[in-house]
Structure formats: structure tokens, C-alpha cells
Amino acid sequence: MSGCQGSGGTPPDTIFTPFLARKGDMGDGRPDRSGFITLLVRERTSADGEEQAMVNLSKAAAIIGAYEHPTRYAPDKSELLLHLESAQGALEDAGLSRGDVDAYLTSGSGAPPALTLTDYLNLHPKFVDDTDVGGASFLFHLNLACLGIQAGWFRCALITYGSTARSRRVAVGTGGLARRGATGLAPTPDSFEEVYGLTTVGMRALMAQRHMHQYGTKPEQLAAVAVAMRRHASKNPHAMYRDPITVEDVLRSRMISSPLHMLDCCIISDGAGAVVVASPEVARGCKKTPVWVLGFGEGVIHHEAGHRDWTATAFPQAASQAFGMSGVRREDIDMAMVYDAFTITVVTALEGLGFCQVGEGGPFVEGGRIELGGELPVNTDGGGLSSNHPGRRGMFLLIEATRQLRHEAGERQVPGCRLALCGATGGGTGLRQSAAVAILGRD
Amino acid sequence: MVGDWDRPLPTESGETKPFWEACRRGQYLLQQCRACGKVQAYYRRFCAHCWSKDVEEVVSSGKGAVHTFTVTYQNQTPGFREAVPYVLAVVELEEGVQVLGNVIGCDVGAVRIGMPVKVTFVDAGEMKVPMFEPV
Numbered sequence: 001m002s003g004c005q006g007s008g009g010t011p012p013d014t015i016f017t018p019f020l021a022r023k024g025d026m027g028d029g030r031p032d033r034s035g036f037i038t039l040l041v042r043e044r045t046s047a048d049g050e051e052q053a054m055v056n057l058s059k060a061a062a063i064i065g066a067y068e069h070p071t072r073y074a075p076d077k078s079e080l081l082l083h084l085e086s087a088q089g090a091l092e093d094a095g096l097s098r099g100d101v102d103a104y105l106t107s108g109s110g111a112p113p114a115l116t117l118t119d120y121l122n123l124h125p126k127f128v129d130d131t132d133v134g135g136a137s138f139l140f141h142l143n144l145a146c147l148g149i150q151a152g153w154f155r156c157a158l159i160t161y162g163s164t165a166r167s168r169r170v171a172v173g174t175g176g177l178a179r180r181g182a183t184g185l186a187p188t189p190d191s192f193e194e195v196y197g198l199t200t201v202g203m204r205a206l207m208a209q210r211h212m213h214q215y216g217t218k219p220e221q222l223a224a225v226a227v228a229m230r231r232h233a234s235k236n237p238h239a240m241y242r243d244p245i246t247v248e249d250v251l252r253s254r255m256i257s258s259p260l261h262m263l264d265c266c267i268i269s270d271g272a273g274a275v276v277v278a279s280p281e282v283a284r285g286c287k288k289t290p291v292w293v294l295g296f297g298e299g300v301i302h303h304e305a306g307h308r309d310w311t312a313t314a315f316p317q318a319a320s321q322a323f324g325m326s327g328v329r330r331e332d333i334d335m336a337m338v339y340d341a342f343t344i345t346v347v348t349a350l351e352g353l354g355f356c357q358v359g360e361g362g363p364f365v366e367g368g369r370i371e372l373g374g375e376l377p378v379n380t381d382g383g384g385l386s387s388n389h390p391g392r393r394g395m396f397l398l399i400e401a402t403r404q405l406r407h408e409a410g411e412r413q414v415p416g417c418r419l420a421l422c423g424a425t426g427g428g429t430g431l432r433q434s435a436a437v438a439i440l441g442r443d
Numbered sequence: 444m445v446g447d448w449d450r451p452l453p454t455e456s457g458e459t460k461p462f463w464e465a466c467r468r469g470q471y472l473l474q475q476c477r478a479c480g481k482v483q484a485y486y487r488r489f490c491a492h493c494w495s496k497d498v499e500e501v502v503s504s505g506k507g508a509v510h511t512f513t514v515t516y517q518n519q520t521p522g523f524r525e526a527v528p529y530v531l532a533v534v535e536l537e538e539g540v541q542v543l544g545n546v547i548g549c550d551v552g553a554v555r556i557g558m559p560v561k562v563t564f565v566d567a568g569e570m571k572v573p574m575f576e577p578v
Contacts, residue, residue: 190453192486195453305492310511
């Protein structure tokens, strides 16, 4: 499986040669390779328009251990201790021990996180990383784990997350500049942005307002997302909020940053979790069903030098890469975990991921389509809107998708779940957002 | 929002000084690339579209329209905490480029997408910070 060439098995050299012949040189003997990568990608685009990587990374690795810390409030524990408890839980789930870990990735705790945590946990991995692109970071870590495993650098990667945002009373969404611990404005870009009072909610509110203006998306449609998440949370014993809510409850809740009400915004909880990602050889020896990483992709979106589409996300590129790698079609996905920092985030993500047309996200989330029993159940654990949101929810997308694919989700199990998609978006600073997509499946 | 400036001040760098100097003169500086012709904001010493360093300064007419906005009712940062509710907006300037700003000088409930606005400069100690008000 791993190590095989992508579609057609064309070795890279045969792609280089005709390209260079076509482009000629720069006039000084140096080959003109401007736009080379773009062209290369285009040549490798499949018939259905999805990007194809040169090396087929599908099933290069599997999630073999996953653990979600049950806490939503842990004032008696340190953030670092939550990492440890999650690491132990995930390794126990995998049937492995501390000594099996040869790669470690994390984000969000300590400065710098990778050194703080390898010291605290007393690990000496061959590979460490603390890529930070906000709440989506752990999906970026998963991608790195797949690459490193495929390359033979390491075989067993541990990814951990822990946060005591709630017990430390961190204003994740409305903290503005203070949430970053910043006291001054950096010349670039803060001085052009934060000086106007940006908040995390406010950034998504700008998207929501534009989406409503451009496509006629209604507040009631955004509210339907919050209602669906709460319905799912009622089936999750660990969820922070489990009492049902209605569309009217959402619309009547306090306005935080128009058009987003309090119940359009995720909760603030403590929380932690970890996953273990391993090579196929390791995965086959583990006690639980391996959850294969069938495809993954990444992207970023930002101010675009003043030319941004305020309804767009970085998902289209990430999804194209992930679907192309996996060979899976959107209609085959049994359930999706979509980062729901805000109700609008789900609407724009479902559009960017290609589950509906751009502008149709509002009607798409209505009528129970994204609820258990619907066409595409989304965030079956109750999401960040109702279950937990300690600041970086990407980790919990992977954990709940793993539970679903192992058929361990109990009352909220999607029957016969074989393929799940995780779509995470993140970005703690101003206008910039990351996106990562992981397509997961079981044999 | 207007009045004594109690929010964090913008800081200038060697790269961004011309932008803030122009603000002190009452001008909103944009940049246009001589290589690719595109206009950009925020201010930087190269073209973000093509990475050419041959960029010329363009003084914006200061006129534009609200592209999107939010009325902020909660922000815990000192200086903003006291200023709520305030309008954070993306304004599309006549030159075809979007910039951020606060819309001031009107009721927060009066702001709409498409509303014509023009730039105004608010005193902030040694600096002047560009904002927008209804035309």
C-alpha cells in the first residue's frame, strides 16, 4: 500500500522533461520554471478535478489510539497534566506504552510548546513539531505524522492537546488583543487591524454579515446549526450543555457581535485529548480497528492584500487535495466533523468542502440534514457549540470521527459508519485562517 | 469612540512609516505595483501580488462603501471594553481595495452593507488613525 506511485505511476522525471522543453529558458541558460509547480499540479489533476499528489499517501498511516479527556472544568489540574492524562488514555486505547512513541506533536501549551511538553512528559522523540495554525493545528500535525511515517522517519506519533481556558477564565472569543497576551500592536499587521477592535467572534461576524447579504442566508438558518449541535450533545454524557434549545432561544440570546448571538458562538470549556498515529505495520498489531488516513490537505486564506472574498474559506484547496488523495467521493462520506467555533463557520465550511454549492449553506443546514439520521450528520458529539471548546477544537474532530468509525459512539452512533471527514479551520490572529481536511476510513 | 485615545496605539516600523506619516497629513495611502498594476493594502514595501519591489504610492480618494461590518457588543481588551458597541467594518475603497476600519459618526444601528463612507482621521496622541464616517 504505502510507497506506491500516484495515478498512472508516472515517475517525476518524465514530467519535468516535456515541461522544460515547452517553456524554453530564461535567455541565460537557466530554465524558466515560473509557474512550474502549478503546471505540474494541473497535469496531475484527475478527471473529476481533484488534485493528485505525486506519491500516493493514502493509507500511509492510521489513527490507532484516541482519547478525549472527560473534563470540562479542571481548576485543580495544570494544562500540562491534562496533556499527560490524555497521552496515557490514547496509548492505553492503542495498547501501546510511552516507550513506543517516536514522534511527538502538540500545540497551544507552553512557549515553545514542543519543548515545554517533551520536557514535562520527559520524552526524547526522533521528531517533534508544534505547528500552530490555531484550532486546526492538530489536523496539520496529523498530516506531518503521515508524511514522516511514509518517509520512514518514525513509526508512532503521539499528538496531544490540553487547555484550562475555562478555569483560567480566558475570553477566547471576545478577548480581543488581550486574548493573545499582547500589550502593544505589532507594526504589521496589528497596527492596521487590531487598532479597530478585532475579536475572534467579530472576524466570523464579518463573514456572516456578508454571507447573509450576498446569499440571503438567514439568522434562523445559522441558529439551526446550534440547535443540531445541542441535539447531538444530549446524547453525549460528557457534553457541557445537554438541554435542548430552539431556534428562538438562539435568536433571543444576547448579541455578541452582530449578526452572531451568544448561542451562535462556541462555549468555553477546559478540555484535552490525544491521538496516536502509526504506520500500517504497527496498526495491524494493535487491539482496535485501525482508522486509516485516506486523504488529507491544507490551505490558508487571509486578507489577500485587500481583495478577499469575505464568504470564502481555505477549505476548497484542502478538500480538493484530500478527496483527490483518497479517491473517495463526497456522497460516500457517512459523517463529518466540522469545526464549529461559530454557526457561520459550519455553513461556510460545508460550502468550502463541497457538500453544497457556495451560497447554499444556509438551506443545507436546515431540516435536520446535518443531524443524526440526516443525510450528513455533523459533529455527533455536540461540537464546540455544546460539548467542549477549550480554544483549539481540531483534536476532538479526530477523536469523535475515530469513535464513529470504530462504532464506539453509543447512543449517537452513525449506523454502519465507514467513511468520515474532518474539516478544521483555525486562526487566532486577525483575518487569517487555516483549513485542514482529513478523510478517515475503516477497512 | 472618538475623544481621548485610550486604546493601544499603532506602532510604526521603518517599513510602514510612510503610511502613518501620510495619515498625519490627512491622506490614506494605498500602493500600486508598477510591474503588475495591482493595488494593495495593508502597506508593505513590496507588491504582495507579484513580489516586485517596484511599488508606487497612491493617495486614496478616501471614499468607499461598507463591504461588510459587525457591531461589536463585547471585547474584553481595555480601551475597547469601554467603547462598545462599536462598528468594525471592511470598507471597499474606490480604488478597488478593501481596508479595515471603524465606522464612526453615526448610530451603530444605521450602518448597512453598501453604505457610502469617507475616511476621517482620529487623533491618537502622536498619531492619526484612519476611520470612516457616513458621507
